[in-house]
Amino acid sequence: MNNTILSNAWRLIFLVLLQVLIFQRLSFGWENFNYINVIIFPIFILLLPFRTPNFLVVFLGFLIGISVDLFYDSPGVHASASVFMAWIRPAVLGLMEPRGGYDKNQSPAKKHLGINWFFTYSSVMILAYLFFYFSVQAFTFVYIVDIFLRTVFSFLMSMIFILAYQYLFDPGE
Amino acid sequence: MRNLIYLFVQFGGLITFVVLEILCMYLVINFNKKQNSIFVNSSNTISGLLYERADQLAEFWDMSSVSDSLAEENARLRAELRNARFVETILQDSARNEKTSQRYTFISADIINNSVNKHSNNITINRGANHGVKIRAGVFDDRGIVGIIRNVGSRFSSVMSILHKESRITAAIRRNNYFGSLTWNGSNPRMVTLSDIPKHAQLIKGDTIQTSGYSTIFPAGIMVGVIDTFWLEPGSNFYTIDVLLSNDLSKSKYVYIVNDLMREEINTIEEEVSDE
Structure with a gap:
């Protein structure tokens, strides 16, 4: 129990640092094409154990979002998207529940549920995150095409790093 | 009290979500310049829209006379432009004392x-x-x-x-x-x-x-x-x-x-x- 809390706390700090120290500077783009942001810190929400109460997931979403916002100089923008993503997590997990159900003590990670499952799960969540994030960033749907482009390109780039993270830090059995 | 706790267990996610999302929007609107200006402008837009529609209707009636007078004014202003004038001064010591006379009118x-x-x-x-x-x-x-x-x-x-x-x-x-x-x-x-x-x-x-x-x-x-x-x-x-x-x-x-x-x-x- 304590071990889980501790490891998640470390992961929170590690991911925030990773995001703001490395991936914040890694927003790809060239003239007229500044569409790629690499966002990886939502892995923290993705990997919270199944038994985490819903309100706590949402609250932790806020916590990590606002921490990243402090460094991005955009109070509330990441936080709102990450709160939204944390809120839909139980629904997404519910839809994707395998026949045998989840082991409540585990995390929804690659090593327990396989790469295909994790890929679908993280894709849905990250897409939701990015779409919400870029919408709040634009704060108007006038630039809806722009929002979609940013979402798609950032999604492709972020997924590469998120899967890489899974392979590096949560190796299989 | 017990019911309250039960309610929170049941809907805790939703309640936390709504509360925190409102907090986030508050932060977004108050501490981000761009989002703030969009928010302020669009809240003006809604009340402004009504006035604008009413104004457009009124404007429509005297549109043609307005555009005629604007076109005449434009023609007069174009005649004031430098390329519509003929420079009379031969020696130009400074740009200020050059003498011009009207060359073009429109x-x-x-x-x-x-x-x-x-x-x-x-x-x-x-x-x-x-x-x-x-x-x-x-x-x-x-x-x-x-x-x-x-x-x-x-x-x-x-x-x-x-x-x-x-x-x-x-x-x-x-x-x-x-x-x-x-x-x-x-x-x-x-x-x-x-x-x-x-x-x-x-x-x-x-x-x-x-x-x-x-x-x-x-x-x-x-x-x-x-x-x-x-x-x-x-x-x-x-x-x-x-x-x-x-x-x-x-x-x-x-x-x-x-x-x-x-x-x-x-x-x-x-x-x-x-x-x-």
Whole structure:
């Protein structure tokens, strides 16, 4: 129990640092094409154990979002998207529940549920995150095409790093 | 109390979500400049929309008189521009004490008949000799040149559009002043051809083409268009340049007619020379 809390706390700090120290500077783009942001810190929400109460997931979403916002100089923008993503997590997990159900003590990670499952799960969540994030960033749907482009390109780039993270830090059995 | 706890366990996620999302939006709106301005503006927009609609309705009724008076005012203001004046001072010690006199005035007019889809397109405008229109005067609008007056009646005039196969207008490249003549090949109403630009001129796609001022038709500096493509015909010393017109003639409505007050003098002098 304590071990889980501790490891998640470390992961929170590690991911925030990773995001703001490395991936914040890694927003790809060239003239007229500044569409790629690499966002990886939502892995923290993705990997919270199944038994985490819903309100706590949402609250932790806020916590990590606002921490990243402090460094991005955009109070509330990441936080709102990450709160939204944390809120839909139980629904997404519910839809994707395998026949045998989840082991409540585990995390929804690659090593327990396989790469295909994790890929679908993280894709849905990250897409939701990015779409919400870029919408709040634009704060108007006038630039809806722009929002979609940013979402798609950032999604492709972020997924590469998120899967890489899974392979590096949560190796299989 | 027990029910309250039960409620929270049941809907804790939703409640936390709503509360935190409201907090986030509060932070977004209050601490981010861009989002704040959008929020403030769109909350004004909703109340503003009503006023605007009411205003538009009222405006609609006196639109035509407003646009007439604006067109006249524009014509008067254009006559004040530097390129409409003739510099009288010969020695220019400083820009301030140069003496100028009026060279061009402009007459505002409405297009009442127009075509762009024939080989020889003509435009009819509602100004004629009564208003001071003279033959071979230039016609342009706020986006670029339109044509040249070819026939003047007492109240109406006919304009040879730049989209006319006999139309020849001198135009120059703004960046380096090389000039040539503009013709139309009769197909694309947005594209004209500029020829006679010498081979040694440096051209860049997107260069602005404007009127040269080397005639009594147009003052210098009226926009014509931008270079779209250019090439050298084999064996030729001159470029052929496709120019994308800045003006869409199929949409022109309000135009200005150039009136060159020094035209007689210039023409007399030039005729004397060509007689020799």
